[in-house]
Amino acid sequence: MDRDDERPLYLQVADQLRAKITSGELQEGDRLPSVPGLASDLGIARSTASEALKVLISEGLAVARSGAGTFVRLPREPQRLIRAWYRATPYGSPFRQDMERQGRAAGWTYDSQTLQAPPEIRTRLALTEPEGDTEDVVRTHYVFTANEEPVMLSTSWEPLATTRGTPIVLPEDGMLAGRGVVERMLSIGVVIDDWVEEVGARPGTAMECDRLRHAPGSTIMTIQRTYYAAEQPVETADIVVPADRFALVYCGKMGRFSG
Amino acid sequence: MDRDDERPLYLQVADQLRAKITSGELQEGDRLPSVPGLASDLGIARSTASEALKVLISEGLAVARSGAGTFVRLPREPQRLIRAWYRATPYGSPFRQDMERQGRAAGWTYDSQTLQAPPEIRTRLALTEPEGDTEDVVRTHYVFTANEEPVMLSTSWEPLATTRGTPIVLPEDGMLAGRGVVERMLSIGVVIDDWVEEVGARPGTAMECDRLRHAPGSTIMTIQRTYYAAEQPVETADIVVPADRFALVYCGKMGRFSG
């Protein structure tokens, strides 16, 4: 440690602690030195030691538990979610296929409702102006689980213009329950041929983290997926996955339209 | 403001300032109250006022300029990075094309070096065991800029087995400098036909955030990209983009291999 100008003191202390984590000297779940401990050991102020730990916490390398201490929290090796559907036969649940390939039991709970689409969804589904307060979409909230643990949230929107009067109006009802949008739509003659996904990331909201049993503020990835049949959007979904458990895998071929 | 238990004081102050931003009372570039100003106006300690401003900074709603003040920085509508290359002719810089489509001036700086690939990269490039300490890859660090601002980091690895003795050993050297991997490889007869991208997200490290001029700990997305020619990996890169500025767009077609 250098008391000179070089770098701020609290960053030097953070570097020192980070090195112990990345080198493996401190492992997952191990307790980091406490604020008073660091302060007296290194001869610095408690507030300075506290700043150093906050750096590691903001980097996601540690979590503080009030009253207990600050603990190492290594980023887990993420599971891979294959998001490029090169399956020749898109039958069955894509999520279940991904999980079973990695030896995990997939499941989900859901909750469907018909209502009038909000403006943002109208844009994504290319809906016309609403007529009065007519209900024109089916919204379904999903919680997906792997080995009984919640791991993914999804909110799906399907226009009633496409599905009204068919056996698949409700996504999780009837013979094709749980088979995925593509297969369900195919059964009523709607051939989904294009997909677009827009991937973002941000700290999770309190509600999202709660439903995923995650620490508040932990990083999540968001996917806005839209399915098209003959250039017409027939389903769109907001998908939320915790970033410390999943990586999204996309692939394709060069040189011509990637679809 | 409530001096009672309710919520921590610095969060209440942060809420109050955030409300002024989201309501539009304070606009992009406007100066927030200074730390001493807040402290005396609200009758709180300067350190408490400072904490409140740090909350907004960590949320990406403000930036501090030492000596000048703290300024509103509204979350921009995220720029879209098109990551599915359906360009029939993959000529020119993909990054520049994305930026110019959105009316921004693209640029980059780089730094190339030949060295022996570390284990993780060996796996990704399917390299055999190293012979002694032979240098077998070219590593290039990039900092990409849009309108002079750093917006994306990338570290690219190319096996010397592919490029040794050709005019394109150094990515940013010679006639094809800045033209992108695909075009450069094509010029030596290596036809890149497959790509795989693995997308993750996490809080940025101190170094990453510093190089991107971002608040430490702000959310970033990571992309591990690998290019293949005839099923053989010929380049891999680690790409880092700040999540509050970019969304990644992937698209494809259903029902057959998505490439």
Next chain:
DNA sequence: TCGAATTTGTGCGTATGTATC
């Protein structure tokens, strides 16, 4: 060009509340 005023960044010290062990 210079200097005074302002502002952020860092670092010190202390104290209290509350959670955990």
Next chain:
DNA sequence: GGATACATACGCACAAATTCG
């Protein structure tokens, strides 16, 4: 219940950057 730990809040001081007359 007592010891320990983190979270919050207060106070002060100085350095470095910026701004402006």
